[in-house]
Amino acid sequence: MSPTRDRRGFFKTMLASTAALGLAGKRASAAGPARPVDGHYDIIVCGGGPGGVCAAVAAARAGKKVLLIEQYGFLGGMATAGLVEPYMPYRTGEIVTNAGIFEEVCRRLSDSGAFGSELHASAFDTEVLKMVELDLCLAAGVEILFHSFVFRTTVRRKRITEVHVANKAGEMSFSAELFVDATGDGDLAFHAGADWELGREQDGLTQPSTLFFKMANVDLKKALKYVDSGKDDRSFKKLTEKARAAGEFTSPREDTLWFCTPRQGVIAFNTTRLVKFNATDPWDLTRMEIEGLKQVRDTGAFANKYLPGFGKAYISQVASNVGVRESRRVVGDYQITQDDLLSCRPFDDSVARGCYPIDIHSPTGGGTTIIHLEEGQSYAIPYRSLLVKGFDNLIMGCRAIWGTHEAHSAYRVQPIVMSIGHAAGVAAAMASSSGADYRRVSVPGLQERLRAQGAVV
Ligand SMILES: Cc1cc2nc3c(=O)[nH]c(=O)nc-3n(C[C@H](O)[C@H](O)[C@H](O)COP(=O)(O)OP(=O)(O)OC[C@H]3O[C@@H](n4cnc5c(N)ncnc54)[C@H](O)[C@@H]3O)c2cc1C
Numbered sequence: 172m173s174p175t176r177d178r179r180g181f182f183k184t185m186l187a188s189t190a191a192l193g194l195a196g197k198r199a200s201a202a203g204p205a206r207p208v209d210g211h212y213d214i215i216v217c218g219g220g221p222g223g224v225c226a227a228v229a230a231a232r233a234g235k236k237v238l239l240i241e242q243y244g245f246l247g248g249m250a251t252a253g254l255v256e257p258y259m260p261y262r263t264g265e266i267v268t269n270a271g272i273f274e275e276v277c278r279r280l281s282d283s284g285a286f287g288s289e290l291h292a293s294a295f296d297t298e299v300l301k302m303v304e305l306d307l308c309l310a311a312g313v314e315i316l317f318h319s320f321v322f323r324t325t326v327r328r329k330r331i332t333e334v335h336v337a338n339k340a341g342e343m344s345f346s347a348e349l350f351v352d353a354t355g356d357g358d359l360a361f362h363a364g365a366d367w368e369l370g371r372e373q374d375g376l377t378q379p380s381t382l383f384f385k386m387a388n389v390d391l392k393k394a395l396k397y398v399d400s401g402k403d404d405r406s407f408k409k410l411t412e413k414a415r416a417a418g419e420f421t422s423p424r425e426d427t428l429w430f431c432t433p434r435q436g437v438i439a440f441n442t443t444r445l446v447k448f449n450a451t452d453p454w455d456l457t458r459m460e461i462e463g464l465k466q467v468r469d470t471g472a473f474a475n476k477y478l479p480g481f482g483k484a485y486i487s488q489v490a491s492n493v494g495v496r497e498s499r500r501v502v503g504d505y506q507i508t509q510d511d512l513l514s515c516r517p518f519d520d521s522v523a524r525g526c527y528p529i530d531i532h533s534p535t536g537g538g539t540t541i542i543h544l545e546e547g548q549s550y551a552i553p554y555r556s557l558l559v560k561g562f563d564n565l566i567m568g569c570r571a572i573w574g575t576h577e578a579h580s581a582y583r584v585q586p587i588v589m590s591i592g593h594a595a596g597v598a599a600a601m602a603s604s605s606g607a608d609y610r611r612v613s614v615p616g617l618q619e620r621l622r623a624q625g626a627v628v
Pocket residue numbers: 217218219220221222223240241242243246247248249250252253255256257258259319320321322353354355356358359380381382441493494495496568569570571583584585586588
C-alpha cells in the first residue's frame with residue numbers, strides 16, 4: 172500500500188475512533204522509502220509562527236545551525252496568515268508576564284510605526300510583522316525553507332532522525348540532532364507517532380475557528396461616537412441581534428468582535444465563527460474556508476448597513492488561512508489544567524508565564540466563557556508540558572503543548588506561545604551541547620539563560 176493510501180486509511184480510522192474515544196490518538200510512525208538527505212542541522216524547527224520564530228531565533232543566537240521549515244512564503248503563522256491581532260495582555264497590573272524575544276518583536280513593530288492603535292495598545296500591523304520576524308531570523312543566522320510542508324518523519328529508538336517535506340522539488344528530507352514542533356497543530360509530533368488529544372473531554376469538540384478580515388475606509392470617529400454614547404454597546408451586540416433577527420447576520424457569534432488596527436480607518440474583525448469542525452481534517456478545513464468566506468461577505472454587508480461609521484467601508488483583506496484556535500494537544504510529561512492556571516500553582520520547572528484568562532469561545536455556537544485571574548496574578552508553564560512522551564529529541568514550541576482543553580484556551584495566545592517558543596529554542600540549544608536529550612537539560616540552567624535573555628519564568 173502506498174504511504175498516501177495508508178495515511179488516508181488511518182485518517183478515517185482516526186476520525187471514527189476519535190469520536191468514540193473522546194478524541195485522543197496515536198499514529199504509527201511511517202518509515203518511508205530511503206532517499207538521500209538534503210541537509211543536516213543541529214536543530215530543525217517545523218513551523219514559522221509565533222512559537223517557531225522565537226524558538227528558531229533563540230537556538231540560532233546560541234550558535235546552533237538551525238533550519239526553520241514553513242509551509243507559507245512568510246513567517247508569523249496565525250498572526251500573518253490568519254490576520255490575528257492584537258497581542259492579548261502580557262502584563263497584569265504592574266507585572267510583566269511576557270518579555271524576551273516577544274518584547275523585541277513589539278519594540279521593532281513600534282519602531283516601524285506599526286504598533287498600537289486608538290483603542291488597542293498592542294494592536295500591530297500584520298504585514299509589518301512579516302518583515303520584523305524575517306529580519307530577526309536572518310540576523311540570528313536561521314536558515315529558512317519556505318513553501319515546504321512537513322508530512323512525514325523517520326523515527327529510530329525514541330528519536331526523530333529525519334523530517335520529510337513536500338514542495339516544488341517533490342520530496343526533500345532533512346536530518347537533525349534535535350527537533351522543535353512549532354506547527355501549532357502538533358503535525359511533527361503526529362507524524363512521528365506521538366500520543367495526542369483533541370477537543371473537550373465530554374464530546375471532543377474544539378473551540379470554533381474564525382476567518383479574520385479587515386475593512387478599510389471606516390469612519391472611526393463616528394463608530395466611537397456610537398460606542399461612547401452610553402448605549403453600553405461596545406461590541407455592537409444590540410445591532411448584531413437586530414441584524415440576526417432580520418436574517419442579516421449569519422455568524423453564530425453573539426456579537427461583533429472588532430479591533431482597531433494601527434492603520435487609519437482600518438478595522439479587523441474577529442467575528443466569523445465556524446463550529447463543530449476538526450481543524451486537522453483536510454475536508455473540514457476546506458468546509459471552514461468556504462463557510463468562513465460566506466460569513467465574511469455577510470458580516471461586511473452587515474457592517475455597511477448597520478454599524479455607524481462603516482457605511483462606506485469595504486473589505487480590504489481576508490486572512491489567507493482560517494484562524495484555528497484549537498487542534499491537537501500533544502501528550503507530554505505533565506498536563507496543565509484549568510485549576511493549575513486559576514490557582515497560579517507554582518512549578519519548579521516553570522519556563523514561561525501568562526496572565527490571559529480562560530477564554531472558551533463556545534464549541535457549539537453562541538457564547539464565550541471567560542474566567543479572569545485577579546489583577547497582579549500570573550500562572551506558570553512547566554517545562555514538562557513541552558516535552559513529548561516517548562521521545563527524547565522532540566519538544567513542543569507552540570500552542571500544542573500538553574494541557575486540557577480549558578487550560579489551552581488561556582495559554583494559546585501569542586505572547587504566551589512566543590514565550591513557550593523562546594523556552595523551547597533555548598532548551599534545544601542546551602540539549603544540543605549535552606547529549607541531545609531534552610530530559611537531560613538542566614532546568615535551573617535553562618531558567619537562568621531565559622532570565623538573562625529578558626524572559627519571565
Ligand atoms: C481566531 C483567532 C483569534 C485569536 N485571537 C488572538 C488575539 O487576539 N491575540 C492573541 O495574542 N492571540 C490570539 N489568538 C491565538 C494565537 O493567534 C494562536 O494561538 C497562535 O498564533 C499560536 O501560535 P503557534 O506558533 O502555536 O501556531 P501558529 O500561529 O498556527 O503557527 C504555526 C506555523 O506552522 C506552520 N505549519 C503548520 N503546519 C505545518 C506543516 N505541516 N509543515 C510546515 N509548516 C506548517 C503554519 O503555516 C504556521 O506558520 C487567536 C487565534 C485565533 C485562531
